[in-house]
Every structure is written in structure tokens, then in C-alpha cells.
Amino acid sequence: MSDATSEKNSEWMTIISFSGDLDKLWPTTILASTAAANGMDVTVFSTFWGLFPLVRDGEKIGHDQMTKMMGGMNPPGFSKAKLSKMNMGGMGASMMRKVAEKNNLMPPEELFEMSMDMGVNMWPCQMTMDLLGIRADQMRSGLGQPVGAATALARMAKSEISLFI
């Protein structure tokens, strides 16, 4: 199989950012920024919980009672990101951030900004926005246009590296 449509671009990387957990936002933003530094064309498609860090801190999301309640239980924003293990009501996440700071590891929100400065495409998932009631004006500036699964897949099909984090 080597027809034109199946050819992959060795200089492309696509990350599906699904989790939104603090400890997974680090590899997402570290790999995205480093790949951009290596001269690669990088896209991060943020979907489901992965979309939550892209919402500005303090924004209230939800378009009806149920989704507003869900937004309250799982508030958006980088500052609210939980640890996938040992979160313990946010204490684990807070400790992890302190350990990172002590060791000069940049917080993921700063690595995210640096990634965008370096030209990484940040694609919000349109379906997640509609499903959970997240408006474009509630999200950080500098993101790409919201897109759907087919657009993300078309990009993955041509990327030598595709990751689901």
C-alpha cells in the first residue's frame, strides 16, 4: 500500500488530548513543544476531559441544569486539573505542582502557551463543546477553529506520529 492517500508525513505529529489529568497534560505539552522545536508540524486535538484545561480558569460551563452540575463537579481550567492517581481532593495535584516547581519543571499551562508560540495547532473538539456547553469565548485565545473527529482523523492518517493521551 503506497498510494498517495496513505502516505505519511514524517514531519507531522498529532496528539489526541483526551484525559485532562494534570499528570497527562505534562507529556502532552512537553511532547508538543519539543516536536515543534524539532521542526515538526504539530497538532493537538483536545476532546472530552482534554478540552477542560483549554477553558479559562473561573468560567462557568454548561447549557442546562445537568451540564452545569457536571461543570461544577469537574470545574474547567488548567488550575483545576487533577492527578490521575493520588489526587486526594486536590492535595496530590497541589503537591505535584510544588515538586515540579522545586525541580524547575514548567507548569503545563506555561508549556501550553509556549507550544502555541512555537506554532503548535490547538484544535478544540466541536462535539465536546456542544455536548457539555462550552462556548468558544470561554476558551483561551490563540486556539484553532473547533473541528470534528473526521478532521482529526484526516490529520492523524497523514501523521507519522499519532498519540492518544
Add this chain to the structure above:
Amino acid sequence: MEDVAKTVDATGQTCPMPVLMTAKAAKELQPGQVMLIKATDNGARSDIPAWVSQTGNELLESGEADGVMTFYVRKK
């Protein structure tokens, strides 16, 4: 060693900063110019050479003294 056009001081920085700082500095160099990168992060020992080969630049010399790694890189 040839003239160093730019020095990147990434000492005290951890992954991925030494590579990001190096990539940023490389953009400000003219082809043929040499930059010196200083780092203390253990990951940089392999990461800077990996970045150099991935981006098609040239590693002229590398060394380590008193816990500080040094890399001389020529921009292609």
C-alpha cells in the same frame, strides 16, 4: 573553537526547556554561525544531540565539566 555567535544558558532548567531554548536561539542565528549551549539537566546529554540530528544541524563538540554540559552547534 570558532567564534560563538550566541550562548544559550540552560543551566538549572529541566526537560524540555534546554531543547526549547536551543531551538529558539537557532532561529536567531544565520546559517554557518555557531552557538554554545550550557545545560545541567541529565536529559540534555542525549536530548541536545537528538535535537541536532533531527533538525539537520551540526554538533561540533560536546563536553562536561563541573556538572555543566557544553555543546557547540553549527546552524545549517
